[in-house]
Amino acid sequence: MLGRTYEGQNCSAARALELIGERWSLLIVRDAVFGGTTRFADFQRSLGIARNILAARLDRFVDEGIMERRLYSERPAHHEYVLTERGRDLQSIILALTRWGDRWAAPAGPPVLFEHVDCGGRLEQQLVCTVCGDTTTPEQVVSRPGPGATAPAAA
Amino acid sequence: MLGRTYEGQNCSAARALELIGERWSLLIVRDAVFGGTTRFADFQRSLGIARNILAARLDRFVDEGIMERRLYSERPAHHEYVLTERGRDLQSIILALTRWGDRWAAPAGPPVLFEHVDCGGRLEQQLVCTVCGDTTTPEQVVSRPGPGATAPAAA
Numbered sequence: 001m002l003g004r005t006y007e008g009q010n011c012s013a014a015r016a017l018e019l020i021g022e023r024w025s026l027l028i029v030r031d032a033v034f035g036g037t038t039r040f041a042d043f044q045r046s047l048g049i050a051r052n053i054l055a056a057r058l059d060r061f062v063d064e065g066i067m068e069r070r071l072y073s074e075r076p077a078h079h080e081y082v083l084t085e086r087g088r089d090l091q092s093i094i095l096a097l098t099r100w101g102d103r104w105a106a107p108a109g110p111p112v113l114f115e116h117v118d119c120g121g122r123l124e125q126q127l128v129c130t131v132c133g134d135t136t137t138p139e140q141v142v143s144r145p146g147p148g149a150t151a152p153a154a155a
Numbered sequence: 156m157l158g159r160t161y162e163g164q165n166c167s168a169a170r171a172l173e174l175i176g177e178r179w180s181l182l183i184v185r186d187a188v189f190g191g192t193t194r195f196a197d198f199q200r201s202l203g204i205a206r207n208i209l210a211a212r213l214d215r216f217v218d219e220g221i222m223e224r225r226l227y228s229e230r231p232a233h234h235e236y237v238l239t240e241r242g243r244d245l246q247s248i249i250l251a252l253t254r255w256g257d258r259w260a261a262p263a264g265p266p267v268l269f270e271h272v273d274c275g276g277r278l279e280q281q282l283v284c285t286v287c288g289d290t291t292t293p294e295q296v297v298s299r300p301g302p303g304a305t306a307p308a309a310a
Binding site: 097101113145149 | 247
């Protein structure tokens with residue numbers, strides 16, 4: 001598993017990638033978060049992904065607490081895969097990826113728009129300072145060691 | 156190349172992943188964006204990544220316009236890798252990954268804090284409606300086809 005090579009990385013971005021960083025994984029999450037997809041056959045149809053790869057990714061999500069496996073049909077037994085809170089919280093990663101792709105890799109314009117359900121307005125991810133309330137630019141971000149900086153790196 | 160399997164995906168998140176979705180790639184970008192790293196040896200030291208993999212990733216970034224290769228020493232000839240605007244704009248993806256990892260995969264607390272250079276305040280990514288100005292919750296996001304929805308999927 002690629003993830004093993006991350007052992008020395010005490011970094012939350014690295015840990016997040018370790019859990020959900022394989023590319024198909026994030027597209028499965030995209031379908032779950034924005035398409036409400038829960039069933040194996042629906043993921044398979046949407047992604048055109050090999051069944052064995054899809055099954056492995058969904059199992060991994062269940063193991064990592066990102067999805068829950070629920071029985072939705074008893075005869076025959078069929079399960080669906082429902083995002084947990086931890087899984088739903090991946091939405092902002094998908095939105096950040098989409099914003100970048102819209103800007104730099106969508107010559108025909110955004111394939112999908114994300115809108116505010118209340119008013120239909122376009123949504124924008126902003127970086128806001130929780131102290132002074134300013135909306136900051138990328139140049140105004142500095143990093144420094146946090147409370148977990150001296151913890152052993154995640155295995 | 157994994158990316159070939161994305162051909163049917165007309166989706167900006169998929170295209171962004173295609174360009175920068177391999178996990179080491181995003182950690183290289185992290186070091187470049189937040190550490191100001193530009194030199195091969197410095198990336199190598201920070202990441203502990205195999206030289207051939209690092210070289211391939213940096214070459215790919217140059218090909219994709221995410222980094223520029225610049226000569227910084229003539230004898231011997233040494234190059235550094237400097238983020239372009241397209242590359243610097245990946246910051247928000249790293250921040251979104253970090254936020255998720257801090258919340259769900261950092262039991263000892265965040266290894267790194269991102270702060271506002273002006274006041275030292277903690278920064279938070281918010282989803283703001285560009286029409287009504289509301290800060291929205293994840294449940295308030297809906298997706299619909301955009302102008303690029305009927306374009307052929309990116310090859």
